[in-house]
Amino acid sequence: MRARTGRAGAAVLTALLAMSMAACGGGDASDGDGGFTVGLLLPSGAIPRWEHSDKPLIEKRIRELCPRCTLRYANAENDAARQRDQVTSMITKGAEVLILDAADTRAIRSSIQEARRAGVPVVAYDRLAEGPVSGYVSFNGAEVGRLQGTALLKAMGRDAEGGTVVMMNGDPASPNAAWFREGALSVLKGKVKIGREYDTEGWSTDGAHANMDAAIAALGPQRIDGVLAVNDAVAAGVISALKKAGVRDLPPVTGQDADLDAVRRIVAGEQTMSVYKPFRSEASAAARMAVALGRGEDLDAIATTTTDSPTTEDIPTVLLAPTPVTADTIGPTLVEDGVYTVDQICTPPLRPACERAGLTS
Template sequence: MNTYMRRAALFAAAVSLATGLAACGSAKQSGDSTGSGSGGEDGALTIGLLLPENQTARYEKFDRPLIEKKVKSLCPDCKVLYANAKQDASAQQQQVDTMITKKVNALILDSVDFKSIAGSVKKADAAGIPVIAYDRLAEGPIKGYTSYDNEYVGKVQGKALLDALGGKASKGKIVMMNGDKGDPNAAFFKRGAHSELDGKVEIGKEYDTVGWAPDEANKNAKGAISSLGKNNIVGFYSANDGMAGGIITALKAAGYSKLPPVTGQDAELAGVQRIITGDQYMSVFKPYKPEADAAAEMAVTAARGEKLEDVATDLVDSGTNQSIPAVIITPVELTKKNIASVVSNGLYTVQEICTAKYKDACDAVGLQP
């Protein structure tokens, strides 16, 4: 079980540093090779970057470019080798082997399956390659970790759903659509949500969604509606926006005159647009830049053989290791009331959100160019 040892002043300083340093260039964009390993002929460092899947929009749109940009700002001669596992744990293990063969100087790893990747982390460690766990706390001898307070994410979602239900909480059942069991964060989201929901609302059905797949969430939502009866369902807990989209499609197909509240996470563009129209009640906005900056800074620091404790502001425990240096970032609830925050924080422009289809809804919430 993770335990967070908060050091608030240091954390604030680190986030300020991570978001304040100026960027100067971006890494080359290619599938899984943007440079050679072992530092290259010019002695520059090589950082490996392995992301878990591409169904969730954030990884290719935000995480990858932000990490690559920050690495280059910290180390202009550094190179980044990138690969995406596309939700295949075996493929990711092979990608780690490739990174070891190419002799990267540090590896940023967002695991598909936090347990099965442990052997690969051990291989990298044995090869002298420090592994920084990104977004998901992988098992094995990782050297550092950066993510959000994931149990708090679940609490935010659960509380928001109760707020949306109000007096209806006791007049029906909710359906819980949790994430993939192979993702350790899913367990924290689930635990946090249950801590808010248990005893306050009846949970009619609960699912662990393979691969976080919207299609799987859609199928499960249809099953729940058929089993419980649409008039008996007052709300849906969805652990992320992609699944929320699948759930909402099922709700509309079932003929609801007014959709029950649906939660989400990640502030995906489609999720933001659904919040504006009222189809989705909320999401959780997790500022990607501080997390990406922290991962890049930890990787470059580790690659240089310097102490991660100088970068980290927290300590966490994994299933296999204790007191891992970490940077833990606090997420933000996103509803219609503060929807403009995704614009002010640079996540999207008004033009990206407010296409012709959403113009009236944007006008109603005060989002205008």
């Protein structure tokens, strides 16, 4: 995946797309207020953000931008074949534009080609799928990894000098996993020893627990100075495995997505940090792209850069900036942005820790 700033190719791509949609009846460019159907396809229910944040935010923003539009929703539950069937069903039932977060970015390629033949543009959401996608919205994955690596080194302190880190990466089917890893290694390489490294299929908490069990068995629980956990679901598995092994003084553990349970672990001192990706901004950009494409418009006013995938060049792109979250910054990031209330975070057992973190008084 390569992001770049050239716009000429993007303009040609979107102009051709608009012509194709008009020929195939795939949009209503003549009536800016006309309604159409947007299909939303998300990859799984295992990570809380998809159902709790992204779906409702996208629905809300589409209603604001296009009151007469309707939205169809499907969740692949980490099943690539199921998602391919869902794409076909969406097209058959009249969806005129799709927002797609691919369960498997390679396996979905034929379905995106099917959508293109039907005159249905596809906005790749959060993960860049292969095939002729018309737009792409995500966060800068390399920066996510850099934030995690930097926070891990800081939390390790003196142990960072030649210390041993376990890397718990994401699902190899997602290009984001490699993107996060690359960013993290740009900070960690040459400063720590990577004692063990694991991929986590399906970004599964149970899979992460099993992988961490293996790391503990191989290295010994006291020889792990830090864990680069790719996201909060993986961090949950890592921490549960460490506790099961009898580790009372937990090493620093990173995360991503600012899930509510992870925020509580950060307050409790079990997880070092997470990465907050303002889902409202991501959802809004995807909804804007979908509505524009559904109306036969180009994406020049929305996209800020372009990206090349293994199959497609100059995809109009919005890449957003992530923010690190620690116990000290939960208030000014997550609470002030309205992601969670203090009452949601500070359960009765956490009240003393919340007070120390400045969340309550």
